[in-house]
Amino acid sequence: MAQRFTLDEIRTRTYKDRDAWWTVWLVDPLASRLVWLVAPLRWVTPNLLTMGAFLLGFVAAYCFLQGDYPWLVAGAVVFHVSFVLDCMDGKIARLKGTGSVFGAWLDYVFDRLRVVTCAVALMVGQYERTDSMVYLWLAGLVIFLDMFRYLNALQMGKVKGDMRRNLEAARGEGPGGPVVVEETSAAQPVGVADGGSGQPVVDVYGEFRAKLGPLVKVRNFLAGQRIRAHLFSGIEFQMFVFILGPLTDQVVFFTVLSAVLLAAFELLLIYKLYSATKVYGRELAKIGASEAEAEAAAVAAGVGTQDDEDDELAPQRISA
Template identity: 65%
Template sequence: MALRVTLGEIRSRTYKRRDAWWTVWLVDPLASRLVWVVAPWRWVTPNRLTTLAFLVGLGSAACFWQASYGWLLLGALLFHLSFVLDCMDGKIARLNGTGSVFGAWLDYVFDRLRVAVCAVALFGGQYVATHNFTYIWLAGIVIFLDMFRYLNALQMGKVKADMKAKLDEARGPIAFAETIAVDPGAEAPDVDEAVDVYSDFRTRFGLFVRIRNVLIRQRIRAHVISGIEFMMFVFIVGPVANLIVGTTVVASALLAGFELLLIYKLWTATKTYDRKMAALVKIPAQVTPARDEVPAA
């Protein structure tokens, strides 16, 4: 058994810089303490925790299928426990250095399967009990929105990284050439500002930026209704409040609204990217040589 680390060290080494508010307020406090308990046990690996989280999620789905309120409460409790375990796997990986590429894939796939199975169980069980076809529509909406949210996030991350990489590639040599023209001994400058594709968005929406900064100080990301909050409202708040239809409709509308906001934000970023790239391609011709060239005879 390895030496036990302090709870403060677990927080500093495993907490994400920004996370969903549900995770920050309702999951991390419990998950970090459970990690403190199990971290010294080397047989508790991230992949085993991921698998256990999925199995508990299947137990949640089995409870949801029963449809009665008591079973819905137990299903909601198991779903939250499943999510706590799912958060623990990443913390154990970061704390013990036991993460892997395969583990990241396994975590992602099991997360999506858990949502699909729980959606079929929750809404399918309600349909069997009530014969109200609304529940079938809601099951399809939940599965679609969950799929869209995470596919959209992956593609947005790829597009943003690609824009920054291309701006960095175009800006880096140019900025260095401009500096060398003035100071031949200078090092290449920091180009973070030059590759910032969201500068125009922040300038246009100052109130949003101020709200975001307040949230960031609490480790909460500005995307306050993300896939995590969506899942928790559908599979925990709705069953506990016994308002499955209303909660799902509201959560779906909020998630869709925030996704549209992200799409708009990405669109403005692409416009900023086009403008900056267009400006950068004109710079090389304007760079002054470091010393006068001697004309050929």
């Protein structure tokens, strides 16, 4: 038996600063206690939990495929348990320092396969139950939106990392220098020196927040509860489709609702990124550098960071 961690240690070391509201309210309270229970067992590894979550996803898919309501309820429950295990693998990795880049890849790929498998099984089961072609179209919609959400998030993370890296290089800052591209809180005005370095923080999201007005207060309130402002992400999308829909026997309603909400929040993120790139361009102009020159300077200097705080794709399986 390994070291027994306290619940406070687990919360402090494994909870994200900001997370999906579904995870904060409906997963973390259970997952943290299960982590407390299994963390001392040396054979319970992050990859084992990832495999367990993946296999439970197939069990949920089998239940969904049966089509009848009692099976839908069983599938929803199993899917939620699968997601709890999926959250536990990252917590164990961060708590015990046993994460790996392969584990992060495994977690990501298995998550996508689980969604595809459950989407096909759920909608085919309902098609056989009702003989309605609507469910087959919805299967394609769920798979497409899940793919789009995660590909879009990965690319957005790359673009934001590139903007940070290029600005650092254009300002002559090497690796480990002050972070100059940040999404600051409303309490931190643009231009505040970063960590006593004398370099002002470049808040590329300032214009976007200014257009939101009073919603900034809502954002800050949510952040105080560890809930990210991106209220409907891939996590909520999956839970609406694979848990709320089956539990209420309203698969069409919750699938369509979740699709609309996910699309709306993705469009908001795209607009937010577009707004940030305009500010980024103006900041480069102030420095007197073109984007190509900044990128070349970044490559030469070897500067690079990544900002993934808007999505659930940060490499949670890679120990710090």
